[in-house]
Structure formats: structure tokens, C-alpha cells
Amino acid sequence: EVVLTQSPGTLSVSPGERATLSCRASQKINSDYLAWYQQTGGQAPRLLIYGASTRAAGIPDRFSGGGSGTDFTLTINRVEPEDSAVFYCQQYGRTPFTFGPGTKVEIK
Amino acid sequence: QVQLVQSGGGVVQPGRSLRLSCGASGFTFSNHGMHWVRQAPGKGLEWVAVIWHDGTNKYYADSVQGRFTISRDNVKDTLYLDMDSLRAEDTAVYYCARVLKGGMDVWGPGTTVTVSS
Numbered sequence: 001e002v003v004l005t006q007s008p009g010t011l012s013v014s015p016g017e018r019a020t021l022s023c024r025a026s027q028k029i030n031s032d033y034l035a036w037y038q039q040t041g042g043q044a045p046r047l048l049i050y051g052a053s054t055r056a057a058g059i060p061d062r063f064s065g066g067g068s069g070t071d072f073t074l075t076i077n078r079v080e081p082e083d084s085a086v087f088y089c090q091q092y093g094r095t096p097f098t099f100g101p102g103t104k105v106e107i108k
Numbered sequence: 109q110v111q112l113v114q115s116g117g118g119v120v121q122p123g124r125s126l127r128l129s130c131g132a133s134g135f136t137f138s139n140h141g142m143h144w145v146r147q148a149p150g151k152g153l154e155w156v157a158v159i160w161h162d163g164t165n166k167y168y169a170d171s172v173q174g175r176f177t178i179s180r181d182n183v184k185d186t187l188y189l190d191m192d193s194l195r196a197e198d199t200a201v202y203y204c205a206r207v208l209k210g211g212m213d214v215w216g217p218g219t220t221v222t223v224s225s
Contacts (some may be wrong), residue, residue, distance in 0.1 A: 047211045050211030056208075056213055086152075088153050092210045096166075099153040
């Protein structure tokens, strides 16, 4: 099973700053099959990024994904108050598909 | 509009069974793979199962393998999750989600399953 580790566990940022979230895989992820999701409160998650770097429909360009192999990042430029959420990475290159434990982003 | 409507959650005793349903509308259901994902109270997301668009392939998390069965009816545009031998640790909000280019781009609102005596 591919284990995903996310860091930091919690990130506190001020509006307008940049936030960088990390996702590290225990094995190389085939074809960069990695996605990022945002979950706010008790709502269903929202797809932000798939294929490691492709933004999903309707996602602001403040959100960008990068990396390959075993190390991936989600960058949020010009953080806004509504970005307060938990962010999860997920790999779909190998079954069982797995999620990381999440990074909580707090807005100062 | 594109949406997934879920039903079937509830309170069930350990060892019993439950079936979750996820009805699709606003898109061609038979063109998309579908997932089940769950979230235990206060915990992160856990992938549960996936089924290919035509039902030919199904894969499960180790934690549910042999107890849960994912299926779909492409005539009724509905996804199912049959859960047998339920345990307390299966207590969670269960989400269905549509596959688009690998990512899960449309999610249902979730349905709560509570396993308790």
C-alpha cells in the first residue's frame, strides 16, 4: 500500500501570504496520479488538482500543484480567509488508493 | 445539474448489514468510474472502494475487503455499497464520488452510518 505523509499537520498563514503544503509518498506514484482536495467544515471534499498539477474546473489559479515521483506540493498563492480548510492529497496510481492524513490551514 | 444523491445510512447493530445507494443525474453515469470514500467522526478521509464505468473492475481497501461489495446499475444510474458484518469501526460518513481523469470531481452530500448495539 502506498502511504502518504503530509506536512505540516497545521499551517497558520496571514491573508495575502503563500502557503506551501507537502505530500510525500512511500513509493513512486505511477504517472503522477496524485490529486489534492479541500474540505471545509462538515462539507464534502472539493477536487482542486489532479494529475499532480492540473487544476480542476472552476478552481482559482491561486491554487497550483507540483512535484513528481514521491514528492508533491500544493501551493496557495495570496491566501484568502475562505481558504481555511483541511487539505488532503490522494494517490490513484496503485490500488488500494490512499489519502494522506491532511494538512489543516488556519488563517491568522 | 450534475449531482449525486445518497440514501441508505442509519444506525445498525454490529454484525448486521446495510446497503447504501447513490443516484446520479445531470451526466452520463455509464461513462464514469465511481468511488466510495468514508470519514470517521473527527478523522480524515479513507478510500473504501472503486468500480470501473462498466462494472468490470472493482477494488477495495484492505479494511473492508471481503465484507463490502461495490456495484452499479447503469440503467438506473445508481451506485451501491453493500456492507456486511459491520463493525463499530465502520461508523463514518460515507461519500460517493465520480471519477474524472482520475480525480473525484463530483461528490455526494454524504450519508451517516452508525454501528452500535
